Amino acid sequence: MSAFSENAQAFIADGPRLAWHDKAIWFVRQKRDTARAAVPEWEELRATASQIKAHTLSRLAGYLEQFEANAIELGAVVHWARDADEHNRIVHEILRERGVKRLVKSKSMLTEECHLNPYLEERGIEVVDTDLGERIVQFRHEPPSHIVMPAIHLKKEEIGDLFHEKLGTPQGLADPKALTEAARQHLREKFLAADAGLTGVNFAIAETGGIVVCTNEGNADLGTSLPPLHIACMGIEKIVPGTRELAVFLRLLARSATGQPITTYTSHFHGPRPAGELHVVIVDRGRSKILGRSEFRASLKCIRCGACLNTCPVYRRSGGHSYGVTVPGPIGSTLAPHADAAKYAGLPFASTLCGSCSDVCPVHVDLHHQLLAWRGELARQGLVPLGKRIVSRVGAFVLARSWLYQIAGKLVRWVVPLLPARLLRANAWGRQRDLPPMPRESFSEIWRKRGRS
Amino acid sequence: MLEVALFVPCYVDQLYPAIAVATVELLERFGVKVHYPERQTCCGQPMANSGFFDDAVPLVRRMADVFAPYEHVVCPSGSCTSMVRNHTEALVPGDDGVLALRKKTFELCEFLHDVVKVRPEGRFPHRVGLHQSCHGLRGLRLGSGSERLVSPSNKVRALIEGLDGLQLLELARPDDCCGFGGTFAVAEEALSCAMGRDRIADHERAGAEVITGTDISCLMHMDGLLRRERKPQRVLHVAELLAEATA
Numbered sequence: 163m164s165a166f167s168e169n170a171q172a173f174i175a176d177g178p179r180l181a182w183h184d185k186a187i188w189f190v191r192q193k194r195d196t197a198r199a200a201v202p203e204w205e206e207l208r209a210t211a212s213q214i215k216a217h218t219l220s221r222l223a224g225y226l227e228q229f230e231a232n233a234i235e236l237g238a239v240v241h242w243a244r245d246a247d248e249h250n251r252i253v254h255e256i257l258r259e260r261g262v263k264r265l266v267k268s269k270s271m272l273t274e275e276c277h278l279n280p281y282l283e284e285r286g287i288e289v290v291d292t293d294l295g296e297r298i299v300q301f302r303h304e305p306p307s308h309i310v311m312p313a314i315h316l317k318k319e320e321i322g323d324l325f326h327e328k329l330g331t332p333q334g335l336a337d338p339k340a341l342t343e344a345a346r347q348h349l350r351e352k353f354l355a356a357d358a359g360l361t362g363v364n365f366a367i368a369e370t371g372g373i374v375v376c377t378n379e380g381n382a383d384l385g386t387s388l389p390p391l392h393i394a395c396m397g398i399e400k401i402v403p404g405t406r407e408l409a410v411f412l413r414l415l416a417r418s419a420t421g422q423p424i425t426t427y428t429s430h431f432h433g434p435r436p437a438g439e440l441h442v443v444i445v446d447r448g449r450s451k452i453l454g455r456s457e458f459r460a461s462l463k464c465i466r467c468g469a470c471l472n473t474c475p476v477y478r479r480s481g482g483h484s485y486g487v488t489v490p491g492p493i494g495s496t497l498a499p500h501a502d503a504a505k506y507a508g509l510p511f512a513s514t515l516c517g518s519c520s521d522v523c524p525v526h527v528d529l530h531h532q533l534l535a536w537r538g539e540l541a542r543q544g545l546v547p548l549g550k551r552i553v554s555r556v557g558a559f560v561l562a563r564s565w566l567y568q569i570a571g572k573l574v575r576w577v578v579p580l581l582p583a584r585l586l587r588a589n590a591w592g593r594q595r596d597l598p599p600m601p602r603e604s605f606s607e608i609w610r611k612r613g614r615s
Numbered sequence: 616m617l618e619v620a621l622f623v624p625c626y627v628d629q630l631y632p633a634i635a636v637a638t639v640e641l642l643e644r645f646g647v648k649v650h651y652p653e654r655q656t657c658c659g660q661p662m663a664n665s666g667f668f669d670d671a672v673p674l675v676r677r678m679a680d681v682f683a684p685y686e687h688v689v690c691p692s693g694s695c696t697s698m699v700r701n702h703t704e705a706l707v708p709g710d711d712g713v714l715a716l717r718k719k720t721f722e723l724c725e726f727l728h729d730v731v732k733v734r735p736e737g738r739f740p741h742r743v744g745l746h747q748s749c750h751g752l753r754g755l756r757l758g759s760g761s762e763r764l765v766s767p768s769n770k771v772r773a774l775i776e777g778l779d780g781l782q783l784l785e786l787a788r789p790d791d792c793c794g795f796g797g798t799f800a801v802a803e804e805a806l807s808c809a810m811g812r813d814r815i816a817d818h819e820r821a822g823a824e825v826i827t828g829t830d831i832s833c834l835m836h837m838d839g840l841l842r843r844e845r846k847p848q849r850v851l852h853v854a855e856l857l858a859e860a861t862a
Binding site: 170184510515518538541551562567590598606608 | 627628631633636651653655659661663665666667670673674677702749750760762788790791792795796801802803805807808810811835836839840842843
């Protein structure tokens with residue numbers, strides 16, 4: 163059993179929580195449906211966004227260099243990082259050189275991927291995540307369970323208990339408004355005391371050298387307006403050619419993510435603010451490898467809206483932590499095995515290949531086809547359990563011979579009714595499900611008789 | 616007169632022959648002559664979906680060969696039809712026989728709706744929930760699906776909603792997956808059954824007596840749960856429903 167299966171099984175064991183989680187996430191999918199319905203040209207937008215990304219990826223190096231040149235022109239410092247280590251070292255070096263002791267961060271999945279927080283904390287820097295959901299999971303010393311709603315796995319009562327312990331809110335307080343207010347007061351102090359602010363990047367504009375950060379809490383703005391130093395970390399795939407193209411994505415992102423027409427704050431940073439510094443760290447971390455694999459390339463179109471998580475019947479019923487990777491859900495299941503195919507070999511199988519992810523994706527990532535392609539790749543690399551391999555081989559041998567197939571079918575239909583119920587209920591099918599009654603004759607047999615009559 | 620070769624998925628042949636019989640009856644009722652090439656076995660989907668593409672290739676070639684003499688191939692399963700249409704090219708690239716097979720293979724409802732262009736008349740006095748199996752819905756576009764913003768359409772619905780007495784129920788989540796997913800049903804048993812129960816609950820709340828659909832694989836999974844839990848709803852493949860209603 164894969165690590166994912168075990169985790170999912172544990173998640174499902176808590177029935178009421180399972181139902182609550184599924185419903186909470188489905189609610190977000192429905193909000194997305196409503197927001198989408200208000201945009202008659204939705205499908206045209208998706209197709210356009212997909213084509214823009216395909217184009218950009220096809221000449222990524224050029225656009226990255228154009229972005230770098232324009233960002234430098236605006237006064238930013240641009241750094242390049244091959245992997246997580248290099249990224250963490252660069253960020254730490256910038257902070258160390260300026261004697262930064264306190265860093266405030268807005269949400270960045272890339273720095274989660276790179277495990278930047280523990281890296282900096284080990285080196286004596288206080289790191290405070292300022293996105294409310296991120297702050298909650300940071301308090302709990304756990305990773306986000308969703309890329310847009312990091313604490314969606316928690317109920318308000320659990321957050322009340324956590325804030326009682328960490329922030330001294332009254333015991334039993336579970337009113338979301340009051341809890342949010344407590345977090346705001348707490349974070350306000352952190353913002354005021356910070357020496358530097360770090361943000362992710364939703365879009366980097368090649369044509370202008372500017373970056374765009376989308377948040378709902380305004381925390382990116384506060385975190386970059388108060389301290390003099392702003393570090394922005396981005397994956398190489400975040401590039402868009404120009405502002406015209408940016409507009410297409412801004413119409414899709416929030417609608418797909420949360421059902422909002424646009425995020426509350428869409429912050430454009432064009433160079434450092436007066437007397438401040440802006441550093442942009444551009445990170446590869448395996449992305450160029452994906453770019454070189456044609457069947458998986460489209461996954462780099464992803465704008466991290468999380469719509470595929472929300473629609474995924476498996477994600478909704480297994481929770482983000484079951485995936486054991488920073489980005490869960492269908493997109494995570496196709497990205498993770500690039501980094502370590504053996505470790506994440508279970509993820510491409512964590513799907514019924516229902517295809518809802520591909521249809522909901524605002525940039526046409528062919529997610530369920532990629533999961534299928536991964537299954538093939540894993541089988542080729544010998545990373546699929548031997549039992550499955552043998553069953554497949556034997557099945558293919560039998561099915562390649564119609565006489566053998568007919569005998570095998572007859573045997574099954576003859577044997578199954580003779581088996582004791584106990585045995586039929588002792589396997590993965592039968593524990594919770596009855597088998598259908600076995601018919602006496604197959605259709606092939608019926609057809610042959612019909613031909614004779 | 617239209618002539619078709621019947622492609623009966625292996626699990627239908629062995630476990631649900633009545634569905635294939637109903638398919639033949641139905642096609643003949645609408646004036647289609649049915650052939651059944653007896654050498655057929657399986658389209659290779661179980662192997663392909665498990666990642667064992669090499670094991671599936673000979674079965675795909677065999678399919679192309681068995682059905683080569685026929686102009687149309689009709690199959691009472693959206694999933695197996697989707698396998699043939701959408702996944703065989705990658706397994707056996709550039710093969711004329713496979714290409715021909717992909718183009719001429721239809722799911723039963725699709726064939727009745729698009730090629731024979733029928734509007735079945737008959738009586739089925741029951742409250743019916745339609746389970747939209749994913750591979751038929753999204754792989755073959757038998758219906759518009761809830762994700763995309765396209766004009767609503769549904770070929771299966773169009774075939775059954777005009778039947779006398781049939782009350783087609785509105786579901787809260789009309790196209791969420793039931794969790795069958797082939798080997799997923801056993802490899803991820805807990806998830807699969809949780810998903811199946813949620814689907815059943817949706818049909819129950821809507822007041823369904825009968826759950827119908829294009830794929831008995833999904834219906835077998837839900838039926839297994841229903842019967843274990845001694846629930847009154849019954850599953851019925853759409854071919855059986857239509858054959859019964861138009862008899």
